[in-house]
Amino acid sequence: MQRHWPRLRLGAALALYGDNKRAAVAFSAAVARLDNTEADPGYRADYGSRLRDTAGVLALAAEFSPTSVDLVALARDVGTLRDAELYTSTQEDSWTLLAAAATGSETTEGAISLDGDALSAPLYRRYDRIGFVAHEIANTGDTDSEVNVTVSGYPTTQPAATSNGFTLSREYFLPDGSRVDPELTPIAQNTRLVVVLTIRPKNLGSGQYLVADPLPAGFEIENPDLSAGGGAADYRWLKLNQPNHVESRTDQYVAAFRYSAEQPSITTAYLVRAVSPGTFVLPGATVEDMYRPQFRANTAAGSLEVTATGP
Structure with missing residues (x-):
């Protein structure tokens, strides 16, 4: 097991106990261990990877928001690591999902408009190709916001072996x-x-x-x-x-x-x-x-x- 996990869990336990000062120290130590992790051998006995571990740290850190952790930087690291992988494991997917849920609940600040209608962040919309029309999204607040667009579909030709x-x-x-x-x-x-x-x-x-x-x-x-x-x-x-x-x-x-x-x-x-x-x-x-x-x-x-x- 990588050494950041005990620090991460200790930070979460201290935060639940109300000791935010020491929780921040533990969370900071967990993030530091991510930076000191040895080169990823491709498979670990704890089913982990750099992506899984970073998403795990982000998931718990976003839940407790310690002052010692830059959540935006961690989220960018998770995105960069996922973009580098064509395929991901169930461990990586589950912790990324938990991290996304935790960070989503924390990003309620900001002002977004969709087609001129004011909405609160975070904003999620799903559209089908059939009948889709162009939409205008704008940031009407004074803080930066990120926009992500994901496209999914089915292949028109059958996959080859x-x-x-x-x-x-x-x-x-x-x-x-x-x-x-x-x-x-x-x-x-x-x-x-x-x-x-x-x-x-x-x-x-x-x-x-x-x-x-x-x-x-x-x-x-x-x-x-x-x-x-x-x-x-x-x-x-x-x-x-x-x-x-x-x-x-x-x-x-x-x-x-x-x-x-x-x-x-x-x-x-x-x-x-x-x-x-x-x-x-x-x-x-x-x-x-x-x-x-x-x-x-x-x-x-x-x-x-x-x-x-x-x-």
């Missing part, structure tokens, strides 16, 4: 072990398929891997656990690794694995049934290192057809 730190393959079989390709051969309604996902990590990384396989709209999961002890009696032709955690969701299959030594390959499988006739998008499966999220892979997206078996 990618690989960084992993290779990932997805295969389909009939329950007897016969291989099928649903992208080439229509699947009859009520057909059961075994979906086999094979992951090959190029290095151990954090050793904690998350696999997710979104379902095409015409499929439903019938059995999410075909590993030993999970209904494998009829699928002896499968050689599977035991997940630490499995979820059967309405829209995807999820499995988590944890290892302390490098693995040449990891195989997991689940049983689906084709339930709805039609032509559907077949999303790509994904795998990622949960605490080194830049290491990930996904299969290419495609399409499949489910044919009706009768009236």
Whole structure:
């Protein structure tokens, strides 16, 4: 664990106790430890990173507003660190969210107008592209304000397969072990398929891997656990690794694995049934290192057809 966390928690405890003077000293020491943190090795046993730690300090400091901490500078550091990352871990995301909530509650001062109407800070607005018109936002106060614009959307083309730190393959079989390709051969309604996902990590990384396989709209999961002890009696032709955690969701299959030594390959499988006739998008499966999220892979997206078996 990095040494700033005990100082940070001590500062929060002192602030709750009402000892603001010593709380300010503890918070200041926590910020100083951020500056003295050794180079980030990419993975730490406490699941942390410079981004996670800075967001954590900001979250608690913004809650208590010690006079010794420059919250604006910390917020800029968090923004800079996030902008430098293409992918972030759940630890980084959760602490950034807490920091955003804490700083948002503290930024009620200021005067903002939207299309000429006076509003109090902070101001949040969400607009859809359809029917969107230009808006005018202005700072009518005497203190600086920051404006952030975020744009999100869906790709117009299906994602291609990618690989960084992993290779990932997805295969389909009939329950007897016969291989099928649903992208080439229509699947009859009520057909059961075994979906086999094979992951090959190029290095151990954090050793904690998350696999997710979104379902095409015409499929439903019938059995999410075909590993030993999970209904494998009829699928002896499968050689599977035991997940630490499995979820059967309405829209995807999820499995988590944890290892302390490098693995040449990891195989997991689940049983689906084709339930709805039609032509559907077949999303790509994904795998990622949960605490080194830049290491990930996904299969290419495609399409499949489910044919009706009768009236």
